[in-house]
Amino acid sequence: MKIHQISAEHLSLERVRQIIEEGYCLELSEDxxxxxxxxxxxxxxxxxxxxxxxxxxxxGFGSLCNIxxxxxxxxxLQKNLVMSHACGxxxxxxxxxxxxxxxxxxxxxxxxxxxVQLATVERLIEFFNNDILxxxxxxxxxxxxxxxxxxxxxxxxxxxxxxxxxxxxxxxxKEILKAKGWSPIExxxxxxxxxLNGTQFMSAFGVWSIxxxxxxxxxxxxxxxxxxxxxDGRIEPFCDEVHIIRGHRGQLTTARRMRELLKGxxxxxxxxxxxxxxxxxxxxxxxxxxxxxxxxxxxxxxxTEINSVTDNPTIFPxxxxxxxxxxxxGQPIALAMDFLAIAVAELGNISERRTxxxxxxxxxxxxxxxxxxxxxSGFMIPQYTAASIVSQSKGLCMPASVDSIPSSQGQEDxxxxxxxxxxxxxxxxxxxxxxxxIELMNGAxxxxxxxxxxxxxxxxxxxxxxxxxxxxxxxxxxxxPHIESSIQFLRNNR
Numbered sequence: 207m208k209i210h211q212i213s214a215e216h217l218s219l220e221r222v223r224q225i226i227e228e229g230y231c232l233e234l235s236e237d238x239x240x241x242x243x244x245x246x247x248x249x250x251x252x253x254x255x256x257x258x259x260x261x262x263x264x265x266g267f268g269s270l271c272n273i274x275x276x277x278x279x280x281x282x283l284q285k286n287l288v289m290s291h292a293c294g295x296x297x298x299x300x301x302x303x304x305x306x307x308x309x310x311x312x313x314x315x316x317x318x319x320x321x322v323q324l325a326t327v328e329r330l331i332e333f334f335n336n337d338i339l340x341x342x343x344x345x346x347x348x349x350x351x352x353x354x355x356x357x358x359x360x361x362x363x364x365x366x367x368x369x370x371x372x373x374x375x376x377x378x379x380k381e382i383l384k385a386k387g388w389s390p391i392e393x394x395x396x397x398x399x400x401x402l403n404g405t406q407f408m409s410a411f412g413v414w415s416i417x418x419x420x421x422x423x424x425x426x427x428x429x430x431x432x433x434x435x436x437x438d439g440r441i442e443p444f445c446d447e448v449h450i451i452r453g454h455r456g457q458l459t460t461a462r463r464m465r466e467l468l469k470g471x472x473x474x475x476x477x478x479x480x481x482x483x484x485x486x487x488x489x490x491x492x493x494x495x496x497x498x499x500x501x502x503x504x505x506x507x508x509x510t511e512i513n514s515v516t517d518n519p520t521i522f523p524x525x526x527x528x529x530x531x532x533x534x535x536g537q538p539i540a541l542a543m544d545f546l547a548i549a550v551a552e553l554g555n556i557s558e559r560r561t562x563x564x565x566x567x568x569x570x571x572x573x574x575x576x577x578x579x580x581x582x583s584g585f586m587i588p589q590y591t592a593a594s595i596v597s598q599s600k601g602l603c604m605p606a607s608v609d610s611i612p613s614s615q616g617q618e619d620x621x622x623x624x625x626x627x628x629x630x631x632x633x634x635x636x637x638x639x640x641x642x643x644i645e646l647m648n649g650a651x652x653x654x655x656x657x658x659x660x661x662x663x664x665x666x667x668x669x670x671x672x673x674x675x676x677x678x679x680x681x682x683x684x685x686x687p688h689i690e691s692s693i694q695f696l697r698n699n700r
Contacts, residue, residue: 211235212316212331219509223417226305231335232312234327241318242327248523249321249396284398285365291358291402292368294343299356299407301339301371303632306410307360308334310512314404319515319522321396329364329391338382341369342407348613349536349624352516353407356625361401366390396519403517403534411628412508412543415635419501419550421700422638423494426553427460428668429646430490431467433560434474434483435661436652438569441465441474443488449495456502457495464490471662480569486559493556500549507542536624540607543627547634551599554638557645558592564648565589575651575679582682585648588689592644599637602630643692647676654678671699 210225213235224230234242299307312330315322333340340363346355362368363379370379383390433439444465449458468474482488519530565585567573576584606626612619650669653661660666675691 207231209233212238212312214238214241214317217313217509217513219413219417219505219512222306222309222413222512225309226302232309232331234316234324234331238316238318239324242316242322242324245318245321245521245523246323246394248526249521249528252526252528253395281393281395284393284395287398287402288358288361288365288393289367291354292362294346294355294359296343296345299342299344300414303410303414304339304342304360305334305337306413307342307356307406308339310406310409310413311357311360311401311404313512314406314515314517315400317515319520320400320517321521322400323391323394323397326364326391326393326397326401329388332386332388333363333370336386337372338363339371340379341371341376344629347407347625348611348618348621349405349408349540349626349628350534350613350618350621351518352403352405352534353536353625354402356407357402357404360406361398364391364401365393396521399519400517405511405516405534405536405539405624408536408539408543408624408628409508409511411625411632412504412539412546413512415543415546415550415628415631416501416505416508418635418639419497419546420505422550422553422635422642422696423498423501424700425642425696426494426497426557427463427490428467428664429557429642429649430487430494430560431464432649432653432661432665432668433564433645434464434487434490435468435471435665436473436649436656437483437487437560437563437571438473438478438480438656439483439487440478440480441468443483444491449491454492454495454499456498457491459498460495461491467664468662469664471665472659473656473661476659484559484563486556486563490556493552497549497553500545504542504546504549507539511539536622536627537607540622540624540627541605543624543631544603544605544607547599547627547631548603550631550638551596551603551634554592554596554599554634554641557638557641558589558596561589561592561641561645561648564645564652571652571655575648575655576682577680584679584682585651588644588647588685591689592641595637595641599634602634602637606630639696640689640693643696644689646672646696647688647692650676651679 208230210230315327340360342356342359347353363370366380366383368379444461449461516533518534519528521528565574573579574584574586576582606623609623610620676688
């Protein structure tokens with residue numbers, strides 16, 4: 207069994223990828239356990255000696271912050287918070303994202319600034335390690351006081367409430383607690399807030415999306431290289447000299463990658479009758495490169511976020527401070543996720559244009575990439591599909607973070623809408639994956655009409671592997687299974 211220790215050590219995005227993809231289990235380091243216990247003990251002592259109200263600990267929440275709560279009702283206050291805030295609706299959050307939410311919530315609570323019980327964090331870890339995945343819904347968070355509604359759904363099963371998915375079946379959480387011999391967590395003061403205040407819903411979608419975007423960026427280059435060669439494109443626009451004098455790192459990286467992918471190609475080296483290529487081919491370094499630079503920037507923002515404490519109030523035991531502030535506000539990542547959605551959508555936007563060029567009957571390629579057009583429609587409609595998806599992504603790129611609707615009787619008067627940025631980004635990433643998969647279908651089909659000439663070793667190996675799951679199309683056939691197979695090929699061959 208592979209174990210990842212939760213500690214104060216920096217958690218990188220690559221480490222997150224490894225934990226999720228390789229099935230690591232979690233455990234708290236001794237230092238993390240000490241910090242959690244120390245903070246809880248400090249808070250208990252503070253409450254016993256301080257007469258002044260402490261927001262969310264001895265008071266109500268939001269605009270009810272001026273209403274004090276008796277010492278004998280503090281646990282009930284926190285349980286009520288979790289129950290009343292579980293107002294999610296819409297589509298379920300994908301299991302992989304829920305698992306990321308559990309990981310990131312444990313990481314944030316482990317720093318010892320949240321006041322939770324050790325048992326609460328350990329139960330979240332048990333859920334993660336046993337693939338007990340709370341049922342969480344995509345809609346309901348404003349991304350301001352943290353992700354209140356979705357994190358409430360994540361937390362309900364700790365109390366024996368709500369539902370979980372276990373071994374592919376959705377069951378009441380009380381049943382899994384009984385089966386495991388676990389008692390429901392009895393929340394103490396502050397714990398409901400610690401669980402619900404935080405950006406782990408936004409962050410989990412953001413992390414999932416950035417890891418996927420990194421993969422799609424590489425696939426976009428590979429598929430563009432295939433399409434360029436199949437379209438009988440020119441290699442000169444990818445020379446270092448052009449990109450060095452502009453200086454954008456992603457642009458230069460992309461140009462070099464394209465040359466590497468096409469090294470040794472007979473097609474790219476042969477004489478060209480045309481002077482230049484359309485922008486969707488010639489400007490791959492500029493467009494893909496800009497997306498690369500954006501992906502790198504957003505990765506940095508998200509990596510900072512997942513190594514942060516984002517609940518409220520924040521507790522500093524060694525400084526004897528309990529501060530009600532605003533680390534739960536999602537603005538830093540809301541802006542970044544809106545930016546990432548645009549960058550990923552553009553990878554799909556330019557991809558669809560290359561697909562259109564491949565089926566257009568130019569440069570000695572047959573109309574719609576079939577030997578007998580007319581009787582056969584060939585690859586006419588996959589381009590329609592790609593165009594439809596690209597159009598939808600453009601609509602989804604309207605920034606969510608420019609909006610704010612006040613809530614809680616005006617106490618929460620500026621919100622980030624980061625949760626909407628996150629779920630829109632998620633859809634854009636999936637859309638771009640589909641568009642690239644369609645271009646791959648078209649590029650591989652077009653390449654066959656260049657035979658006996660050969661592309662590079664890399665491209666030929668890629669197409670050979672691809673042909674094991676998606677065949678060359680001689681005559682019209684049902685196309686949607688091939689599109690799905692192409693999508694799965696991208697997912698399974700990083």
